[in-house]
Amino acid sequence: xxxxxxxxxxxxxxxxxxxxxxxxxxxxxxxxxxxxxxxxxxxxxxxxxxxxxxxxxxxxxxxxxxxxxxxxxxxxxxxxxxxxxxxxxxxxxxxxxxxxxxxxxxxxxxxxxxxxxxxxxxxxxxxxxxxxxxxxxxxxxxxxxxxxxxxxxxxxxxxxxxxxxxxxxxxxxxxxxxxxxxxxxxxxxxxxxxxxxxxxxxxxxxxxxxxxxxxxxxxx
Numbered sequence: 001x002x003x004x005x006x007x008x009x010x011x012x013x014x015x016x017x018x019x020x021x022x023x024x025x026x027x028x029x030x031x032x033x034x035x036x037x038x039x040x041x042x043x044x045x046x047x048x049x050x051x052x053x054x055x056x057x058x059x060x061x062x063x064x065x066x067x068x069x070x071x072x073x074x075x076x077x078x079x080x081x082x083x084x085x086x087x088x089x090x091x092x093x094x095x096x097x098x099x100x101x102x103x104x105x106x107x108x109x110x111x112x113x114x115x116x117x118x119x120x121x122x123x124x125x126x127x128x129x130x131x132x133x134x135x136x137x138x139x140x141x142x143x144x145x146x147x148x149x150x151x152x153x154x155x156x157x158x159x160x161x162x163x164x165x166x167x168x169x170x171x172x173x174x175x176x177x178x179x180x181x182x183x184x185x186x187x188x189x190x191x192x193x194x195x196x197x198x199x200x201x202x203x204x205x206x207x208x209x210x211x212x213x214x215x216x217x218x219x220x
Contacts, residue, residue: 001204006150007168009204014180017200021179023129025049030105030130031097032056035065037125038089038117043081051077062103065094089117107131121158124178134174136162141185142178148189150206 001009014021024045027033035055040048055076059065065073070087077083077090093115097103105126106112112123124137136142138158146152146161151168155161169177188195194207202208 001150001206003150003153003168006204006206010149010151010180010201011170011173011177013201013204014177015173018180018183019176021176021183023125023179024183026052028056030126031062033130034093034105034115034118034122034126035059035090037122038093039077039080039086041081041086041122047080051080059094062094062097065090066098086117092116093118105130107133109135120162124162128175128178132175134166134171135178136165136169136174137178138162138165139182140191141189142181144191145181145185145189148194148205148207149201150204 023033025033025036025040026049027036032052036048036052039051055073058076059068059073068091070084070091073087073090074083077086080086096115097105100114101111107127107130109120109123109127112118112126113120118126121137121139124135127133127135128137138161142165143158143161146165147155152161152164155164165177166174184201185191188199196202196205196208196212199205199208202212
């Protein structure tokens with residue numbers, strides 16, 4: 001299968017079967033989403049959604065978070081991965097958000113990555129989800145699934161994966177394709193034991209073709 005045909009099959013399937021895919025993090029404004037995404041690094045969305053209600057009640061805006069201390073923030077996020085570092089990042093992020101952006105979560109990736117705790121992946125999430133930009137955030141799910149499906153080739157870094165996906169996907173689908181890849185990786189294309197036996201897209205999956213031959217589930 002040619003790469004362009006694989007991309008078409010990918011977009012056609014998910015546009016039909018999951019046209020409203022979105023983040024599973026709970027939030028009510030851009031500031032809350034930024035906090036949640038920073039916390040979600042190497043942690044599950046389920047865990048983050050368990051700790052953010054109390055966190056957002058105590059720190060509903062950048063001002064209260066900036067005036068706090070990492071030690072206090074830690075008490076709210078102790079159950080997430082790397083809580084010490086993330087507590088420092090959150091306080092620093094809020095302080096810089098006030099000092100340089102008047103408390104408003106910036107729109108551009110170049111500005112977002114200036115904030116403590118915000119790398120390119122987090123910046124792309126905010127840019128796409130909050131500001132509807134055609135940005136592709138690459139986490140471990142996106143990296144793994146895009147490679148297995150054959151959407152990327154010889155892409156050994158998140159940035160390389162991002163560039164290939166952005167190059168080949170129709171611009172209007174880039175924002176939602178991020179969620180398609182994440183959700184497929186989270187529930188079906190698992191890292192250690194992908195659930196190929198129930199996967200509905202084996203008919204264009206390069207990994208399945210190489211390892212199992214004929215798809216177990218034909219195109220619907």
